[in-house]
Amino acid sequence: MTENGDSTPLVVLEGVNKHFGSLHVLRDINLTISRGEVLVVIGPSGGGKSTLCRAINRLETIDGGTILFDGKPLPEEGKALAGLRSEVGMVFQSFNLFAHKTILENVTLGPTRVRGVPKAQAEQRGMELLERVGIGAQASKYPAQLSGGQQQRVAIARALAMDPKMILFDEPTSALDPEMVQEVLDVMIGLARDGMTMMVVTHEMGFARRAANRVVFMAEGQIVEENTPDEFFTNARTDRAKDFLSKILTH
Amino acid sequence: MNDLIKYAPDLLAGFLKNVQLSLVCAVFSMILGTVLVSMRVSPTPVLRAAGTGYVNIVRNTPLTLVLAFSALGLSDTLGVSFSDEPSTNSFWLVVLGLSLYTATFVCEALRAGINTVPMGQAEAARAIGLTFFQSLRMIILPQAFRAVIAPLGSVMIAMIKNTTVAIAAGYLAESAFVMKDTFDDTGVSIPIFVGIVVAFMLFTLPIGFFTGWLANRLAVAR
Structure with missing residues (x-):
């Protein structure tokens, strides 16, 4: 799935800044994501994690700095931007499946309309992907008929259908009932094993420990600490991270 | 009652013109309304401004003035002509004016529908x-349409009733004009009046x- 042997980083952020009015949500972010890497972004709410994630496919614009994807600056608009987005999968907290389309149509829309894949071929591949995430039997249903966990797995299949170079996960399990979290994480762990480049905003430490190559801790719009998962959770370097971990680990 | 029976064929012929106007205007106003709403929500400032300007001007102009403009302004002064046959020409002038006018209401109904579609749908797209x-x-318009089918029905019902002011564009064949014309012969006839109301209700209800x-x-x- 990744171009093995290509050692140039897939994503490079340099001096990225973003304001929402007077709120400085991203402060001088410098970050590199390698091909095949699984990066977990963790931190308190309002710390800029989601904004960072959304900036990489330009669902959020930035005020300063540069973002390179696959060696090229992000296109600003139009067809070039649509082209970039087709190469970067995105999975949202609230699933955002197309409510008026069936599960299978959700997965085939991108390939047929963006890539021009023939319908039959897209449907065959769509079914394979739905089987892979365990939703094959629900292909002709509508999103509202599925549970949250099932919808999120469809959303992952929808992203995979575009054969993306990476997938961004913006708090993919935060809106799920507790008993559905694991089924989604299992799919994500499988993707990580297969070598997909992933950036995952999450508080799921189990996932971070099992699948992540690196953890980035963000607070107040800054990257406070970058570390390996084991080091980060057992022996964080910064006080800000220790303080955050002490609050979430007590549960 | 005798008047209604005596003039029924003329009145029915007039009413069928209302139906004809309605069907053609329904098609054009839906298409133009969809174009207008696409302009109003587009990321291009020029398109947005043009769409907003058009809707605000035309929606707030009385329909009789829009129709009079399409007959007197476009046709008589600027020489826009759809046909050498006056009644055909005025038919299409009514279609033009009424469609341009109704499209603004279609646009605004659809815009309300777009507001019911969650932001995440557009982001996922x-x-x-x-x-x-x-x-x-x-993604957006198919969901928006479904959300405002009932309000669009109201817009279409209003448009159907608006075909009765077609005389403002010089069109003299629809039922309200035929009724007035008949009253010149018969004096005011309540049965004729009620008959036309019933015909419209059979269409719009x-x-x-x-x-x-x-x-x-x-x-x-x-």
């Missing part, structure tokens, strides 16, 4: 690489029921 107009056409039913049937489950 953009995230898989659809362009703005693709996501509008495939089912539209109200049908769009209400369709709205429930096609509602997008979230």
